[in-house]
Amino acid sequence: MPISMVFRANSINHTPFFPNPTKTHFLSPQNLLHFYKKTPLKNHIGEFSCSSPGPVVVGLAADSGCGKTTFMKRLTSVFGGAPKADHNHQNPDSNTLITDTTTVICLDDYHLLDRKERKEKGVTALHPRANNFDLMFEQIKALKHGFPIEKPIYNHATGLLDPPELIHPPKILVLEGLHPLYDSRVRDLLDFSIYLDISNEVKFSWKIQRDMAERGHSLESVRASIQARKSDFDAYIEPQKQYASVVMEVLPTQLIPDDTERKVLRVRLIMKESGVKNFQPIYIFDEGSTVSWVPCGRKLTCSYPGIKFFCGPEAFFENEVTVLEMDGEFDKLEELVYVEGHLCNVSTKFYGEVTQQMLKNCDFEGSNNGTGFFQTLIALKIRDLYEQVAMGNGVGDGVGVGSLASTK
Amino acid sequence: MCVRPVAAAPESISEKVVESIKNAEEKCSDDPASGECVAAWDEVEELSAAASHARDKKKESDPLETYCKDNPEDEECRTYED
Numbered sequence: 001m002p003i004s005m006v007f008r009a010n011s012i013n014h015t016p017f018f019p020n021p022t023k024t025h026f027l028s029p030q031n032l033l034h035f036y037k038k039t040p041l042k043n044h045i046g047e048f049s050c051s052s053p054g055p056v057v058v059g060l061a062a063d064s065g066c067g068k069t070t071f072m073k074r075l076t077s078v079f080g081g082a083p084k085a086d087h088n089h090q091n092p093d094s095n096t097l098i099t100d101t102t103t104v105i106c107l108d109d110y111h112l113l114d115r116k117e118r119k120e121k122g123v124t125a126l127h128p129r130a131n132n133f134d135l136m137f138e139q140i141k142a143l144k145h146g147f148p149i150e151k152p153i154y155n156h157a158t159g160l161l162d163p164p165e166l167i168h169p170p171k172i173l174v175l176e177g178l179h180p181l182y183d184s185r186v187r188d189l190l191d192f193s194i195y196l197d198i199s200n201e202v203k204f205s206w207k208i209q210r211d212m213a214e215r216g217h218s219l220e221s222v223r224a225s226i227q228a229r230k231s232d233f234d235a236y237i238e239p240q241k242q243y244a245s246v247v248m249e250v251l252p253t254q255l256i257p258d259d260t261e262r263k264v265l266r267v268r269l270i271m272k273e274s275g276v277k278n279f280q281p282i283y284i285f286d287e288g289s290t291v292s293w294v295p296c297g298r299k300l301t302c303s304y305p306g307i308k309f310f311c312g313p314e315a316f317f318e319n320e321v322t323v324l325e326m327d328g329e330f331d332k333l334e335e336l337v338y339v340e341g342h343l344c345n346v347s348t349k350f351y352g353e354v355t356q357q358m359l360k361n362c363d364f365e366g367s368n369n370g371t372g373f374f375q376t377l378i379a380l381k382i383r384d385l386y387e388q389v390a391m392g393n394g395v396g397d398g399v400g401v402g403s404l405a406s407t408k
Numbered sequence: 409m410c411v412r413p414v415a416a417a418p419e420s421i422s423e424k425v426v427e428s429i430k431n432a433e434e435k436c437s438d439d440p441a442s443g444e445c446v447a448a449w450d451e452v453e454e455l456s457a458a459a460s461h462a463r464d465k466k467k468e469s470d471p472l473e474t475y476c477k478d479n480p481e482d483e484e485c486r487t488y489e490d
Binding site: 125232 | 420422430432433446448453459461463464477
């Protein structure tokens, strides 16, 4: 009966592709993989009608050392689900992060040239020449349509391309790397995308912190590395900004005059007003107006330098956007709850959910400032987007079906 | 709010980082604008990122760290800021 079949398709434990592997021998995993590798996808996509919707696909673009991994950890924490233990038996150097609900693919796996080849040819990983966009597109398209893929592995330890690993379509597929928004075909497959835009001063400060524990590095070597990569970064990575659903800019604070420490940060969340299905921007107090808000005062006492918020409409690369900005640091739990209570369109399932997530992951980088706070907000928006898509495709009762478990 | 100690990355990756920096400095002393120079510093960045991830992975598997995450008030897990 159609309704119950679709219900089953949307349940938490459903394996999206093979409803009856024993009955239909032709569709067994081994045969399908063998079959998929040899024949082009377009001849067969009409023959396999998938009874369940494919994954929601999210792209996350950022330069190396800019917080993608931390962002991924926050995302997977909000979506819930335990990491899959058997995944790394295939290849311990796999870059893929897999939980019950989410698969995160590192786009370095689509490098066309390995480290040695890039060195010989004088090409950086930032350059499109170093990446196989055709394969990226074919494989993400396959996953989106419910087919498993044999995805290459770029081994960061050896710098070589290892034999492929099998990836099944998940509920939520995240593509993180330098170029998720570069190729227009891949862009069209994305349901949501984020660009992490770290300003030069902050990037320098973060890389110093990251690299000073390593022998061989000095201030000069960190600076030289950033400088050398800048031209390729400006040419190939930065232009992706205009396509993202949300851009998160990280800048030096304006609260401390002549600050050089770069510990206190000003973070701006630039959210598209239209053009992103199932997504409405977060705002303070009144949608569309310009609001400047200092929560510290009579009800809330904050330590220096305090916290300052701003929200307002702007234009960004010919798009109308809402900008939500936070400058400063959280010092106490009550500040976090107070601020959460005054934001609108946050898509939480209960009051205090943002604060709870921030506390749960308080050892992650940026947990006391706008980076962690806004990343958590974005993760909740993506969860909301997923649930809207799942509700739209399924005939569920609206409760539990197609929804990700809210973490307690 | 939370304190995080720093440990070094595994030897092999650290060695690679050191070598790659030397290599980049050499390549760039001839011609700072060349593809080789730029690619060499890109390799430094890639290896530094890998070293950083290796450090984090090592930290995550420290049994004391894992225990203290759930029991911060225990004697062994106390931290002092002077």
